[in-house]
Amino acid sequence: MSVSTGRPGRRPTIKEVAAAAGVSTAAVSQAFNHKGRLSEATRRRILDAALELGWSPNAPAAALRNARTRSLALVVRRPTDVLGSDPHFSELITGIEGELAPRGYGLLLHLVSGHREEYALYERLAAEGRVDGAVLTDARDADARPALLARLGLPAVLLGAPDGTAVVPRVGLRDQGAGIAEAVAHLLALGHRRVAYVSGPPELEHTRVRRTAFEQALREAGLRPFAVLPTDFSERHAVGATEALLAAAERPTALVYANDSMAVCGIGTAQRAGLAVPRDVSVVGYDNLPLGSWLHPRLTTVDQQVQRVGAAAARTLLALCGEPVEETGVDGRPRLVVRESTGPAPPGGGATGAAAG
Amino acid sequence: MSVSTGRPGRRPTIKEVAAAAGVSTAAVSQAFNHKGRLSEATRRRILDAALELGWSPNAPAAALRNARTRSLALVVRRPTDVLGSDPHFSELITGIEGELAPRGYGLLLHLVSGHREEYALYERLAAEGRVDGAVLTDARDADARPALLARLGLPAVLLGAPDGTAVVPRVGLRDQGAGIAEAVAHLLALGHRRVAYVSGPPELEHTRVRRTAFEQALREAGLRPFAVLPTDFSERHAVGATEALLAAAERPTALVYANDSMAVCGIGTAQRAGLAVPRDVSVVGYDNLPLGSWLHPRLTTVDQQVQRVGAAAARTLLALCGEPVEETGVDGRPRLVVRESTGPAPPGGGATGAAAG
DNA sequence: CTCACGAGGTACATCGATTAACCAATCGTT
DNA sequence: AACGATTGGTTAATCGATGTACCTCGTGAG
Numbered sequence: 099m100s101v102s103t104g105r106p107g108r109r110p111t112i113k114e115v116a117a118a119a120g121v122s123t124a125a126v127s128q129a130f131n132h133k134g135r136l137s138e139a140t141r142r143r144i145l146d147a148a149l150e151l152g153w154s155p156n157a158p159a160a161a162l163r164n165a166r167t168r169s170l171a172l173v174v175r176r177p178t179d180v181l182g183s184d185p186h187f188s189e190l191i192t193g194i195e196g197e198l199a200p201r202g203y204g205l206l207l208h209l210v211s212g213h214r215e216e217y218a219l220y221e222r223l224a225a226e227g228r229v230d231g232a233v234l235t236d237a238r239d240a241d242a243r244p245a246l247l248a249r250l251g252l253p254a255v256l257l258g259a260p261d262g263t264a265v266v267p268r269v270g271l272r273d274q275g276a277g278i279a280e281a282v283a284h285l286l287a288l289g290h291r292r293v294a295y296v297s298g299p300p301e302l303e304h305t306r307v308r309r310t311a312f313e314q315a316l317r318e319a320g321l322r323p324f325a326v327l328p329t330d331f332s333e334r335h336a337v338g339a340t341e342a343l344l345a346a347a348e349r350p351t352a353l354v355y356a357n358d359s360m361a362v363c364g365i366g367t368a369q370r371a372g373l374a375v376p377r378d379v380s381v382v383g384y385d386n387l388p389l390g391s392w393l394h395p396r397l398t399t400v401d402q403q404v405q406r407v408g409a410a411a412a413r414t415l416l417a418l419c420g421e422p423v424e425e426t427g428v429d430g431r432p433r434l435v436v437r438e439s440t441g442p443a444p445p446g447g448g449a450t451g452a453a454a455g
Numbered sequence: 456m457s458v459s460t461g462r463p464g465r466r467p468t469i470k471e472v473a474a475a476a477g478v479s480t481a482a483v484s485q486a487f488n489h490k491g492r493l494s495e496a497t498r499r500r501i502l503d504a505a506l507e508l509g510w511s512p513n514a515p516a517a518a519l520r521n522a523r524t525r526s527l528a529l530v531v532r533r534p535t536d537v538l539g540s541d542p543h544f545s546e547l548i549t550g551i552e553g554e555l556a557p558r559g560y561g562l563l564l565h566l567v568s569g570h571r572e573e574y575a576l577y578e579r580l581a582a583e584g585r586v587d588g589a590v591l592t593d594a595r596d597a598d599a600r601p602a603l604l605a606r607l608g609l610p611a612v613l614l615g616a617p618d619g620t621a622v623v624p625r626v627g628l629r630d631q632g633a634g635i636a637e638a639v640a641h642l643l644a645l646g647h648r649r650v651a652y653v654s655g656p657p658e659l660e661h662t663r664v665r666r667t668a669f670e671q672a673l674r675e676a677g678l679r680p681f682a683v684l685p686t687d688f689s690e691r692h693a694v695g696a697t698e699a700l701l702a703a704a705e706r707p708t709a710l711v712y713a714n715d716s717m718a719v720c721g722i723g724t725a726q727r728a729g730l731a732v733p734r735d736v737s738v739v740g741y742d743n744l745p746l747g748s749w750l751h752p753r754l755t756t757v758d759q760q761v762q763r764v765g766a767a768a769a770r771t772l773l774a775l776c777g778e779p780v781e782e783t784g785v786d787g788r789p790r791l792v793v794r795e796s797t798g799p800a801p802p803g804g805g806a807t808g809a810a811a812g
Numbered sequence: 813c814t815c816a817c818g819a820g821g822t823a824c825a826t827c828g829a830t831t832a833a834c835c836a837a838t839c840g841t842t
Numbered sequence: 843a844a845c846g847a848t849t850g851g852t853t854a855a856t857c858g859a860t861g862t863a864c865c866t867c868g869t870g871a872g
Binding site: 152158176188196208221222225226366369370388391392 | 465466509510511512513514515516518519524526533541542544545546548549552553556561562563564565566567578579581582583584585608690716719720722723724726727745746748749750751753
Binding site: 814816819822823824831833834836839 | 843844845846847848849850851852853854855856857858859860861862863864865866867868869870871872
């Protein structure tokens with residue numbers, strides 16, 4: 099496709115390209131950056147020479163000169179227990195990369211285990227000038243990151259519901275509660291009255307938003323939650339919460355989970371307890387991961403379009419970095435996807451478990 | 456934790472640190488790189504000054520000077536249908552990052568959709584000097600990447616069974632067939648005689664290895680595979696293959712899948728067809744993803760320790776990049792993890808499906 | 813004929829960190 | 843006391859690309 103011979107590893111420099119094209123290095127630079135004034139003929143000649151030699155501008159050198167690295171950071175906080183984060187972040191990364199790749203940007207991925215470690219990492223990335231910006235995942239209550247990144251002078255976007263007054267722009271679907279509300283409405287229409295919610299870590303903003311939406315939706319129907327149990331998104335918590343709920347005297351007939359992975363654990367736990375889904379208990383997830391549709395029964399869930407949101411976040415961040423970008427927002431809102439894990443409430447209210455297999 | 460005031464975004468340079476410590480910039484550099492000869496007192500003074508100012512060496516500048524970026528590339532090929540790749544790569548990335556982070560290395564992640572795109576990307580990464588090396592995933596038959604990377608002068612490691620004579624080092628568990636052999640032995644011990652294999656894309660090396668191991672293990676027991684169906688790892692193929700197998704007149708009593716994600720699809724498909732797992736049909740996966748143990752029944756699978764292999768690959772690559780590394784290999788081999796998705800073969804051979812649910 | 817001007821390029825300083833070569837004290841030795 | 847060795851630093855060149863300031867033609871107007 100390119101490149102002739104030459105010792106492996108000997109990358110050509112701009113000088114050699116200039117020499118090959120019979121021009122100065124400045125001309126080569128101008129040809130690549132569409133600056134200065136070059137005749138079309140010289141431009142061609144330079145580009146041809148570069149192609150011939152397999153030359154591209156050295157990224158560190160350009161970064162040094164321009165103070166722009168053309169790479170962005172994504173820091174994923176991965177607490178000890180990985181449950182649920184992973185497929186979610188895969189989707190997110192897919193969305194982000196889809197915008198970066200065509201513009202020649204790179205994504206620098208880091209995994210951290212705690213907040214302090216995450217802050218220290220941003221400090222280092224900024225101090226070392228390794229990235230032009232960062233995508234901040236999972237808005238937290240009293241989130242220290244926007245202020246930190248602002249102090250560091252590092253452009254950033256925060257994944258979360260849009261909110262005019264933020265230090266850094268927020269990107270996400272509007273009306274984040276709508277999906278949960280829809281889910282509750284769906285369950286109520288199926289006759290469920292005892293509905294429980296298995297929630298996420300309290301410090302995450304969406305935990306509060308979804309929980310509130312859940313309670314609100316029930317209240318509007320004149321009902322109260324059967325229970326709202328917080329978890330850390332771990333398998334242990336998901337299973338524990340589910341077992342606790344299903345062991346109750348008058349157990350809930352429907353369980354709503356704060357993400358798909360926990361919902362999958364929940365289905366497994368219910369089945370292990372001898373209950374059939376959705377006959378004895380209905381289950382709703384949140385995320386709409388591919389995984390949910392592989393199972394039997396297929397998971398009813400709230401689609402929050404992680405991939406599209408990731409793409410929008412990337413575009414917004416690129417715009418902040420001075421890149422020309424057409425459209426920075428996302429429209430749409432979370433929407434319930436009804437599949438097979440929800441069904442009519444059991445006749446007697448399902449008070450006593452029908453032991454199966 | 457650090458940094459005093461100063462306009463946001465104004466990163467200090469080595470000069471200011473030198474001035475603050477009352478030394479030359481050379482001294483500062485030496486203090487940070489443990490080179491040259493500095494008195495312990497001066498070293499301290501410099502380090503304190505740097506901490507005070509919140510300075511770290513500018514990465515692009517250092518990269519330009521040293522021709523080393525301290526970042527490595529991971530290119531993930533993600534064909535149109537994502538099935539199965541994602542959690543697997545999450546594990547891999549976790550393993551890799553665990554080695555990079557403590558050494559101050561970054562991981563540049565790229566997603567591509569095809570071979571040619573992947574090659575072009577390596578060309579560009581090398582030409583731009585963006586990374587010091589690359590981790591090549593999923594050894595393929597007649598893999599063009601090692602030669603390419605060698606020509607580009609970019610250090611690399613290939614994930615696959617170790618093999619003395621490779622252009623680039625290979626990192627992986629030895630005796631890759633052992634896990635499948637163990638799985639087959641397990642199934643035979645349970646009385647299964649009609650065992651089918653749902654395989655991966657033909658161009659991947661491990662597809663051949665595992666398939667061969669599967670056939671070999673059966674042959675040694677005097678049996679032949681019920682069937683071996685190739686797939687592209689997509690959900691569509693996984694479901695299609697499973698349906699085809701289960702629709703057979705004398706259907707197989709056990710299904711072995713080339714990865715966990717397909718096995719999950721397989722379980723779902725079997726259940727949807729009214730069969731119980733493992734009562735009517737046993738299922739074995741490959742990978743040992745966390746997901747497998749959330750389900751009911753929990754997935755019997757082959758643990759290939761992706762995370763540990765990823766870590767070993769990272770160490771090997773770092774060593775190639777001149778980093779001091781203690782241990783570059785992985786020991787251990789793929790091992791069967793028996794859980795709940797496998798059980799005794801159905802009495803009558805399970806010729807006629809016992810419709811449930 | 814001269815001069816202004818624009819088109820088309822070039823020379824050189826610059827980004828920030830690293831390092832080889834060099835220099836100034838200081839010390840121990842005979 | 844004179845000298846080599848050692849300690850503890852400094853000076854200046856360098857990595858590769860970029861962009862500002864400048865230069866050199868050729869042309870058309872006056």
